[in-house]
Amino acid sequence: xxxxxxxxxxxxxxxxxxxxxxxxxxxxxxxxxxxxxxxxxxxxxxxxxxxxxxxxxxxxxxxxxxxxxxxxxxxxxxxxxxxxxxxxxxxxxxxxxxxxxxxxxxxxxxxxxxxxxxxxxxxxxxxxxxxxxxxxxxxxxxxxxxxxxxxxxxxxxxxxxxxxxxxxxxxxxxxxxxxxxxxxxxxxxxxxxxxxxxxxxxxxxxxxxxxxxxxxxxxxxxxxxxxxxxxxxxxxxxxxxxxxxxxxxxxxxxxxxxxxxxxxxxxxxxxxxxxxxxxxxxxxxxxxxxxxxxxxxxxxxxxxxxxxxxxx
Amino acid sequence: xxxxxxxxxxxxxxxxxxxxxxxxxxxxxxxxxxxxxxxxxxxxxxxxxxxxxxxxxxxxxxxxxxxxxxxxxxxxxxxxxxxxxxxxxxxxxxxxxxxxxxxxxxxxxxxxxxxxxxxxxxxxxxxxxxxxxxxxxxxxxxxxxxxxxxxxxxxxxxxxxxxxxxxxxxxxxxxxxxxxxxxxxxxxxxxxxxxxxxxxxxxxxxxxxxxxxxxxxxxxxxxxxxxxxxxxxxxxxxxxxxxxxxxxxxxxxxxxxxxxxxxxxxxxxxxxxxxxxxxxxxxxxxxxxxxxxx
Numbered sequence: 001x002x003x004x005x006x007x008x009x010x011x012x013x014x015x016x017x018x019x020x021x022x023x024x025x026x027x028x029x030x031x032x033x034x035x036x037x038x039x040x041x042x043x044x045x046x047x048x049x050x051x052x053x054x055x056x057x058x059x060x061x062x063x064x065x066x067x068x069x070x071x072x073x074x075x076x077x078x079x080x081x082x083x084x085x086x087x088x089x090x091x092x093x094x095x096x097x098x099x100x101x102x103x104x105x106x107x108x109x110x111x112x113x114x115x116x117x118x119x120x121x122x123x124x125x126x127x128x129x130x131x132x133x134x135x136x137x138x139x140x141x142x143x144x145x146x147x148x149x150x151x152x153x154x155x156x157x158x159x160x161x162x163x164x165x166x167x168x169x170x171x172x173x174x175x176x177x178x179x180x181x182x183x184x185x186x187x188x189x190x191x192x193x194x195x196x197x198x199x200x201x202x203x204x205x206x207x208x209x210x211x212x213x214x215x216x217x218x219x220x221x222x223x224x225x226x227x228x229x230x231x232x233x234x235x236x237x238x239x240x241x242x243x244x245x246x247x248x249x250x251x252x253x254x255x256x257x258x259x260x261x262x263x264x265x266x267x268x269x270x271x272x273x274x275x276x277x278x279x280x281x282x283x284x285x286x287x288x289x290x291x292x293x294x295x296x297x298x299x300x301x302x303x304x305x306x307x308x309x310x311x312x
Numbered sequence: 313x314x315x316x317x318x319x320x321x322x323x324x325x326x327x328x329x330x331x332x333x334x335x336x337x338x339x340x341x342x343x344x345x346x347x348x349x350x351x352x353x354x355x356x357x358x359x360x361x362x363x364x365x366x367x368x369x370x371x372x373x374x375x376x377x378x379x380x381x382x383x384x385x386x387x388x389x390x391x392x393x394x395x396x397x398x399x400x401x402x403x404x405x406x407x408x409x410x411x412x413x414x415x416x417x418x419x420x421x422x423x424x425x426x427x428x429x430x431x432x433x434x435x436x437x438x439x440x441x442x443x444x445x446x447x448x449x450x451x452x453x454x455x456x457x458x459x460x461x462x463x464x465x466x467x468x469x470x471x472x473x474x475x476x477x478x479x480x481x482x483x484x485x486x487x488x489x490x491x492x493x494x495x496x497x498x499x500x501x502x503x504x505x506x507x508x509x510x511x512x513x514x515x516x517x518x519x520x521x522x523x524x525x526x527x528x529x530x531x532x533x534x535x536x537x538x539x540x541x542x543x544x545x546x547x548x549x550x551x552x553x554x555x556x557x558x559x560x561x562x563x564x565x566x567x568x569x570x571x572x573x574x575x576x577x578x579x580x581x582x583x584x585x586x587x588x589x590x591x592x593x594x595x596x597x598x599x600x601x602x603x604x605x606x
Contacts, residue, residue, distance in 0.1 A: 043603075047603045050432075052429075052432070052602055052603045053603075072330075073435070075436075076434075076435040078433060080433035082426065082429050082430070082433075084426055085425045085426050086425065086426040086427055086429055086430050087425050087426075087427055087430075088421060088422060088425065088427045089421075089424065090344075099336070099340055100430055100431075100434070102328075102336045103333055103336050103431060103436050104434045104435070105328050105330070105333060106323065106325070106327065106328070107326065110323075110326075121319070133425075147430060151434075152322040152323025152324070157433075179319070180320045183319055183320045183321075184321075184322045186322070
C-alpha cells in the first residue's frame, strides 16, 4: 500500500525566507494529524502538498503522486477545507457546493445531487438555499466541509476545521470527520491547534516546530502499548497477588495505599488480572489504562526540539 | 422534497473532460448575469443599433421601399467599407459600455472571501480560471461586435447583386481581427481591474480612466515634445487606426496617411502590449491570492 504522505528533504521558501527546512518522513496511516505552534509551517506544508508552493529542494508526495510534477493529478484526489473564509457570499449554499463539484469534474446533474447530499450530511439541509454570506461562522465551516467532500475525494485535507465553533458544533464536526473516515477508504490530513481534535480523529501525528519535524508519532501503536500498562487501586493487597501476576509474566510495582502499577505482556488479557484478584480475595477498586495523552507527546516533542535548537 | 441519506458515500460516477471544465465558470457567470434585469436591458439596448443597421441595408438595397419612401438611392450612403467602419465603431463603443458593467465583478467576487483557493485546490489551474472568466466577456462582447457585423455583411451580400460579396470578401478578415483585438483588450483589462478593485463603481471608473488619462498624457507629451508618438497612449485612437486602415478607409488612406500618422504595426503592437500587461498583472494578483492567508 502506498504511503499517504512521503516527504524527502522538503525545503520551501516564501519571500526569500525558508519556511520548511528539509522535512523527511513517511506517514502511512489513513488519518494523519498535523500539529505545531503558530508559524511552525503547517499551512505551508498543506499548500506545498496542494502544489501552491514549489519546493526549492526535495519532494512531497501524496498517495505516490509528486505535488510538484503531478500537481493536477494529485489535486484530482483531494478535497480541501481551508482554515480561513473561502466562499462566494452571494451564492446559495447548495449552488456553491454544486459549482465546486462541477469544477472537480462531476457532471451537472450528479454535482447537484451530491451537493444536496453533502449539505444534508453535514447538517445544513435547512439552510442550503440561503446565501453563504448569511451563514454563521460554524455554518460556514460546515459549508466548507460540504464542498470538500461533495466530489468524493480520496484525500480530505482539513485545515483547522473546528475554528470558531461552539463545543456542541465542534463535537458534531469531529463525529462527522470520524464517520467520513470510517464510511470509506478516504485518507485524512487534519491540521489543528486543538490536540483533542487530532487525538479523536487521527492515527498518526506529524509535529512541526520552526519548519522542522519535531516528531512523527503513531497514535495507534501508542494506544496499543498503553493498553498494556495498568494502574490499580486495590484493597487487601497481598504479596501473593503481585507474585501471581508476575508468574503470568507481568511486571509489578507496589505503592502506598494499595496502588499497584502493572505492565502486562501481550499474551496476558485483563480478565486474567481479575481472575487472579478474585482467587486471592483482592478487591480492585479502580483500574486505569495508562494513557500518554497527545499533549504529553506534543510537549515532549516541543521540549526535545527546543533543547536541540537551544530554546524552548 | 427528496430525502437524502445521512451518510457519506464516495463518488464513483463519470467525470467531465478536464479541458472543458473552464466552461463551468463561464456557465455559472452567465446564469448570474441573466438574473440581473439591468443586464438584460443593457444587452437588448446593445443589440438595437444592429436592427437599425439591418433596416438601413434593407432599404438601401430595395428600390420598391425607396420609391414608397420617396427617396432617391443617391441620398443613401453606399453600403461599402465606410459603412462597415461606422457599424464597427458603434459596436465597439457598445461593447465598451457592456464590458464596463459586466467585467468588474467577474473576479472580485471570488477574491473577496478567499474562494480562489477552492478553485485552485482542484484539478484546475490559474490558466483554466482566467480562460473561464475570459470566455464570459469574449462571448458577450463577440455577440455585440463581430457576430452581428458578419450577419450584416451576410445580409448585404444577400441583398446586393453584381457579385458584391466576392468583391468585398476580403473585409471578413479585418472585421474579425479588429473585433478580436478590441474584445481581448477590453476583456483582459476588465479582468485585471476586477482582480485588484473590489467595488464595481470604482472598477468601472478605473477602466474609463485607463482610456482617458493616458490619452491626455499622450497629447501633453505631443504638445511639449512636438511629436506625434504620444498618441500611442490613446487606445481608442490606436483601434481606429487599425480599423480604418484594415478596412481600407479611403479617407484615411488618401488624406491622413502621411508623416503624422502612427504606423499600423505600432498600433497593433500597443494593443498587444496592453493585453500582455493586463495578463501579467492579473496573474500576479491571482498568484498572490491563490492561498488563503490568515
